[in-house]
Amino acid sequence: MNPQLTRRRFIKGVIFSGAAATTGTGLYFAANAQSGQSGAERLITLNINGRNRPVDVLPSETLAYTLRYKLDLTGTKIGCNRGECGACTVLIDGVANYSCSVLTHNVKNKAVISIEGVKAADGTLHAVQAAFIAENAPQCGFCTPGQVMSAVALLNRNPRPTKQEAREAMSGNLCRCGAYEHYLNGVLRASGQLA
Ligand code: FES
Ligand code: FES
Known part of the structure; x- marks a missing residue:
């Protein structure tokens, strides 16, 4: 060391920054969750940590996936990827939510705070x-x-x-x-x- x-x-x-090694399991589930989807990508703007971030988001994409793999906000962790562990918790309009269980399209008009926006x-x-x-x-x-x-x-x-x-x-x-x-x-x- x-x-x-x-x-x-x-x-x-x-x-x-939430910087910690991502488990292989988290990546596996996240990758699988995004596979096989045929919906057209849509450009939307999200309010993340006080900034407007344009991003292409699939209709069934989770907020955890968008944060980590589209916006490079990897402080948010994906553990179970099914609403059981809390590793992916972010604030949506001030309320703690499991971002693995929230569709990104559903937070278009909301303020999202991830671990990178807490300091x-x-x-x-x-x-x-x-x-x-x-x-x-x-x-x-x-x-x-x-x-x-x-x-x-x-x-x-x-x-x-x-x-x-x-x-x-x-x-x-x-x-x-x-x-x-x-x-x-x-x-x-x-x-x-x-x-
Ligand atoms: S990754 Fe476990 S609750 Fe979201
Ligand atoms: S500090 Fe290791 S899982 Fe909580």
């Missing part, structure tokens, strides 16, 4: 991102972008959730590394309830 690539630097990279314009991490680092929440990091998005959505509507409220709000985000307590403590830290 490159000695410069410490664990903490790796975690910061994950938190910042401030000057690069300052969101409080949730900083808190997850402080709590050493990311282990492999694959679930982390989705965890961040769900936590951001929660704190936007409930700035000081109880631990139980946080647990319920984050229950749609699975973590195969089992770092649930770390993520929950991160939510509490981001809301100012942990020193």
Whole structure:
């Protein structure tokens, strides 16, 4: 391993951009989901992270696929690709959604925020991102972008959730590394309830 690539630097990279290795499974399902479709491509404009992005989108294309493979926003992960794991979570008009289960054509007039759009314009991490680092929440990091998005959505509507409220709000985000307590403590830290 490159000695410069410490664990903490790796975690910061994950938190910042959602950069983590894509599983072969995710690519397999995503590729299959797009195969065999014969509909004509259509140029639409999406509002992603505050920018209007023109993109050709097939009628049955999912938002997760568009983000990753058309717009190069690879921070959004595809794990199960069928609405079970939460790795693909993004905000649509401020609400956390599984982007693998949303058709891109259905968000044409909505504001989409992906993990790349969470930090401030000057690069300052969101409080949730900083808190997850402080709590050493990311282990492999694959679930982390989705965890961040769900936590951001929660704190936007409930700035000081109880631990139980946080647990319920984050229950749609699975973590195969089992770092649930770390993520929950991160939510509490981001809301100012942990020193
Ligand atoms: S990839 Fe969307 S819920 Fe698992
Ligand atoms: S940190 Fe590995 S899946 Fe959650």
